[in-house]
Amino acid sequence: MISVNGLTRSYGGFKAVNDISFTIRDGEITGLLGPNGAGKTTTLRMLSCYLKADKGSIVVDGINAADDPLKIKQMIGYLPESAPLYGDMLVFDYLMYIAEVRGIPGVRRVSEVADICRIKDVMHKNINELSKGYRQRVGLAHAMIHDPQILILDEPTSGLDPIEIVEIRNLIKELGKKKTVILSTHILSEVEATCDRVIIINRGTIVADDKTELLQSASGGEKKIIVRISGTGFDPLHSALIDIPGVKSIEQLYDPELTAAALTVSGSSEIRPEIFKTISSNNWVMYEMKQDQESLENIFRELTAGGENGKVQ
């Protein structure tokens, strides 16, 4: 278990992280979400004992990071942003070096992590010659070579192509079954796809901290449902649907062929069956009905509004 209390760090006069507190239970995948410059990297750097905190404490399994950083570093596997590995080394040599510094008998463990991270076929290449995806996977292998309980990954998917992103996400999910994972990202769909829990941070402070689903449904108590039908105009559709309990307002959307409307719905009850019944009882044909996937996006935007003038890191 990791508990962070009142963590603060400034660079010169700029407070990058300001009084952050949270607790992470074992086996959770936690996403640290925020716009660029929100303080994600600084927070992770303090967790990994690279930076010292100005104020506040980090306690991992009862050990205070300020008292015994070496012990904490043994428990944590850390992958910095964009995997700054030694470019002039071979992948194999690099992993052997990390194993040696960590005091692990090398060869067998290196081949184990190479299997897990699927980097077997690049073991004898220079790290500089690898694609970003492979480099990131070598970084992951480096972070888990000592089989740590905690993995800290700073923007593990930034700069990867879509296929590599999916691969890395799956790998992280796989690892998250046995380990505590903390990752940072500024991409919402990433949190939705991989994390059990999300901590949204902006301008150095936590603005939201909850289970991913809860945060999604809590989108100000409102969600959007979009329907596209044919067989009628907007006005009859409006008058038919506005009476369904929970529907707050209906907006017309542009559609050259169909009638499209966006319903703003409040409350947590599921009203999509009701909408479907109403439409089919009028003999209209439904082409599409979807609940807006952007809900987390909306929360994020609301919570971090005006955060653009934060400085990087």
Place this chain on the structure above:
Amino acid sequence: MGRFSEINAIMKKELKSYFNSPIAYIVIAVFLVFTGFFFFKDFFYYNQAEMRNLFQLMPLMLCFVIPAVTMKLLSEERQSGSFEILMTLPVSSLDIVLGKFFAGTIFSAVMISPTLMYLATIVFTGSPDFGPVIGGYIGVILLSAAYTSIGLLASSFTRNQIISFISSWAACFSLWLVDKAVIFLPSKSGFISYFGTDYHFQNIAKGIIDSRDIIYFISICALSLMFTVKVIEERR
């Protein structure tokens, strides 16, 4: 306190990366060309079986060469970001500093070792006095260690290798210059020459191994390494 296995691992990695890069071989080649030229230039003219020529030159020569060896030690890690990886491994700042210091010193020793061929030449052509030769080599190793520690300190300040090179060259050169600059100072300030590297080195190179000279070089190493650790810690 630093621990042996971690220091050893870091040292081996640094040595490996030295010999994997062309810079190392360029530095060695330049060093050998210059020392070889200056050593043999007047060698047959003086017709003396001694290496004083070489050792007299060494403190100045190493001022230029060792900063080139040490400039990347910490600067490169800062530049590429791999410093973050190094610092999040379970090693202390002292382990890192000592590992890199030993690697730099050993590399310098390897770089100087081909000059033993000159010794072979002398032994072949005459009968040298081994006192000054042994003293000279001990002095050269101590001097390299001192310059390496200064270079390491310089490279901890900056991520730019050129700045690292020039500042450590300036520091080493100033220390070489100190005892030569004394003539410009009032007569009472003669003690200032004790701060110079050349003063102490030339004592040892005479074949007189005096604890004062050894302590001087060890103090330079200890001070520079201590400051390097401080710089790393301060930057966290």
